[in-house]
Amino acid sequence: MSMVRAEKVTKVYRKGGVEIRPLDGVDLEVEPGEFVCLMGPSGSGKTTLLNLVAGIDRPTSGRVFVGEDEVSAMSETALAGWRTRSIGYIFQLYNLIPVLTARENVELPLLLLPMSRKARKKHVETALSAVSLLDRAAHYPRQLSGGQEQRVAIARAIVTDPKVIVADEPTGDLDAASGEEILDLLAALRREFGKTLLMVTHSPRAAEHAGRVVHLDKGLIRPAAEPAAAGKGQT
Ligand SMILES: Nc1ncnc2c1ncn2[C@@H]1O[C@H](COP(=O)(O)OP(=O)(O)OP(=O)(O)O)[C@@H](O)[C@H]1O
Numbered sequence: 001m002s003m004v005r006a007e008k009v010t011k012v013y014r015k016g017g018v019e020i021r022p023l024d025g026v027d028l029e030v031e032p033g034e035f036v037c038l039m040g041p042s043g044s045g046k047t048t049l050l051n052l053v054a055g056i057d058r059p060t061s062g063r064v065f066v067g068e069d070e071v072s073a074m075s076e077t078a079l080a081g082w083r084t085r086s087i088g089y090i091f092q093l094y095n096l097i098p099v100l101t102a103r104e105n106v107e108l109p110l111l112l113l114p115m116s117r118k119a120r121k122k123h124v125e126t127a128l129s130a131v132s133l134l135d136r137a138a139h140y141p142r143q144l145s146g147g148q149e150q151r152v153a154i155a156r157a158i159v160t161d162p163k164v165i166v167a168d169e170p171t172g173d174l175d176a177a178s179g180e181e182i183l184d185l186l187a188a189l190r191r192e193f194g195k196t197l198l199m200v201t202h203s204p205r206a207a208e209h210a211g212r213v214v215h216l217d218k219g220l221i222r223p224a225a226e227p228a229a230a231g232k233g234q235t
């Protein structure tokens with residue numbers, strides 16, 4: 001069974017009499033433990049699709065499944081808890097809370113779950129050590145480099161041990177070396193922890209880390225293609 005499945009998904013935005021239809025019948029299947037890269041021109045609906053998979057937004061029509069859960073059919077109340085447990089979301093600009101330390105930022109999602117202080121501490125330490133930042137736990141975002149901030153954001157995304165990680169241009173704001181580090185880390189999450197990854201990027205180099213690239217254009221997913229350096233992310 002696929003880990004992420006979009007069936008005939010459309011998304012229509014209406015604003016001031018104008019209709020925008022970024023997604024117009026998208027079908028996508030991502031297998032468990034796959035690292036899929038989503039590419040496409042600006043405005044082609046990449047972020048929109050990630051948000052539908054993450055249960056942040058709802059399709060106008062069509063259905064979205066993550067594992068056995070039909071995300072597009074869940075109530076808002078059910079979605080809140082589901083999202084915390086099931087999806088790790090990584091953003092281009094990290095979205096860390098500036099007045100919280102790295103440790104506190106990573107702990108945040110756990111506060112939404114029933115979990116003891118002790119268990120939270122253990123989870124936070126596991127996540128921070130997975131991104132090699134245990135030694136920076138007490139630092140605030142402004143005391144970290146962009147690459148380190150993104151690693152904290154990755155720790156926050158994996159701290160609840162979600163099966164699916166979605167990343168929206170996670171290296172878009174980083175220099176080449178820090179970007180490579182982040183991509184290696186994402187590939188390791190798949191390889192070592194069996195995470196399923198769906199990553200949006202504009203960078204063909206970033207796409208090389210994925211096992212499969214799909215293109216979104218004019219509201220549709222174009223047939224799957226192998227990345228240039230095929231399989232680098234899936235070995
Ligand atoms: N909440 C909204 N209300 C109205 N229109 C929206 C909304 N969110 C997105 N759109 C429109 O939907 C289209 C797709 O947006 P989306 O953010 O998914 O594109 P994208 O592929 O992620 O682009 P980029 O590469 O620039 O990030 C755009 O035309 C955008 O203006």
Ligand SMILES: [Mg+2]
Pocket residue numbers: 046047048168
């Ligand atoms: Mg976007």
